[in-house]
Amino acid sequence: MRNVGAPGGAGGGFASASPVIYRYSSASLRNAWILGVLFSTAAVGLTAWFLRDFVAGRLEGPAFAGYLLMPAFLGLLALIAIAWIKTRLVLSADAIELRGLLSTRRMARGDIVGFRPGSQSATCFLIGKHGKSFDVPGDIPLDDRFAAWMGELPNLTALEQQAVLEQVRADTRLGIDPEQRMARLLQARRLAGALTWMSLGLVLWCLIYPWPYDLVVGLTIAWPWICIAIALGSRGLIRLDGKVGDPRPVLAVPMLMPALAIALRALFDVDLVNPGQAFVWGAIAGVPLGIVQWRATVLSSRMTARFFGGLGYIALATCYGAGALSLMNVRLDHRLPVVSPVTVSGKHISSGKHTTYQLDVSGWPGYPRGHRFTVSRVHYERARKGDALCAIEHAGALGMAWLDLGNCPAATP
Structure with a gap:
């Protein structure tokens, strides 16, 4: 993070007598307001629409409850947008706070032992005693006052990297000298x-x-x-x-x-x-x-x-x-299967990242309601509704019975 860990003592460079408050950037807040209004309006509109149909008798109770899941989801998205708008990062001389819509996280300055560089979602992670972490949101713009508040907190990740490299250089199992050991790490x-x-x-x-x-x-x-x-x-x-x-x-x-x-x-x-x-x-x-x-x-x-x-x-x-x-x-299944003649009663294709070809069969004694098989594209294209095929039930090498569908074996004279 920019200016994190800059000299200034253990928070001694933080000269502000009153708390410093940071918010998300103007662009982020504008987008959150737009999304919040859109999601809230959509949630209210869909709820009113479904409620009208329910009162008019066009929707039954279970269907009405299911339809309400959609505006409920939109309402949740609106709540997330509102929480984004209400979030504040507050710096005082002895603590840092992240105030949200429903909760507040706080870490005392004296409890912080160091920081770790952030990712896309966080500027940095402040690490406290007993491993407790405080995430500084990445979309909140900071300034020199935050760097002064951080003082000379150590970069724990950099210290751990250096310790690991020193450990590799000192490990005699990896080579006769530090250069050879570092070459092994590169390999x-x-x-x-x-x-x-x-x-x-x-x-x-x-x-x-x-x-x-x-x-x-x-x-x-x-x-x-x-x-x-x-x-x-x-x-x-x-x-x-x-x-x-x-x-x-x-x-x-x-x-x-x-x-x-x-x-x-x-x-x-x-x-x-x-x-x-x-x-x-x-x-x-x-x-x-x-x-x-x-x-x-x-x-x-x-x-x-x-x-x-x-x-x-x-x-x-x-x-x-x-x-x-x-x-x-x-x-690994080599036992004789049980073969039963069946009739193709339907065909289905499920499209997505992976296309699945399925055949419905009927007339199987063990499955009075029929069964749906997933088959290859070639097998699917060759099959026609009403065709006679054979359902094959295998015992399984590990005792887990499995099914297959194919042409019926030719009768032996």
């Missing part, structure tokens, strides 16, 4: 960059053109563990957890992208009779990866960020485990 960064590009290529290969199928699926399942093995074998030069500003490369992204790809691949290719089985066993199988992914998050002093970040990594590990087990359950 590790290049390797991490190459792994990132390779993981991106693997994801595209897995999702767009997975052939040869077993090779690409097996490699995608193994890739997160390959990244973990490389990190463990790097003697600390390559990390799985990433602090902001750490000079050592991090493998969180190349580890997580293939994990998500394998979950999507299973979603496209596998039709399980009971998908809940895959998620139960997938949660167990994904525990080791989930633990590693939890450590891969950028460390945060906020309990809410750690909590929701942890939930996200647990969910991703569960999807990875479910996808990997589902695909192995299908590819």
Whole structure:
């Protein structure tokens, strides 16, 4: 941040006797006012419209409640815009406050031990005792009075970077002298960059053109563990957890992208009779990866960020485990299936980032209400309503029954 940490003592350069108040820039406030008025007007107008139809009997109770979700969402957006307008950053000689619409955050000047450079959403992060953090919003224009108030607070990120580099230079496992050890760090960064590009290529290969199928699926399942093995074998030069500003490369992204790809691949290719089985066993199988992914998050002093970040990594590990087990359950299944003749009763195409082709079938004894299969484009285009096909039920190599649809096998004489 500009002028942050400028000389001036521990807040001694802050000469203002009265609190200094900062607001968002004029352009930001103008935009917030416009959006607030638009969202509020739209919310009120939609509510009145739906209420009129409900009173006139054109909307039933459940439908009316569902329609009210739209103006409620618009009202929430209007509230966010109003909160933006009401926000104030207040500096006094002994504290800093961020006053919002519903709450106020405060940190005493004497409790601040340093700062970290900000991101797009924050000018800087003031770090207090016991790791407590205070975010200075990035869209609030500051001046020399703020720099004087900051005084000579240390840049904690820069100090940690220097400490890590000194640790690398002193690690005798990495080379015979500091120059060789720093060269190893540069090599590790290049390797991490190459792994990132390779993981991106693997994801595209897995999702767009997975052939040869077993090779690409097996490699995608193994890739997160390959990244973990490389990190463990790097003697600390390559990390799985990433602090902001750490000079050592991090493998969180190349580890997580293939994990998500394998979950999507299973979603496209596998039709399980009971998908809940895959998620139960997938949660167990994904525990080791989930633990590693939890450590891969950028460390945060906020309990809410750690909590929701942890939930996200647990969910991703569960999807990875479910996808990997589902695909192995299908590819390793060599038992004889149960074949039942069915009739095509409908065709559907679901378009989006990924186009899905589906066929509805009827006449299946085990599914009196019919069943919808996801099929390839070629299979979809060849099928016609009323065609006779065969539904195939497999036991599954891991005990998770799965379904397939295809042409009926020719009768043997």
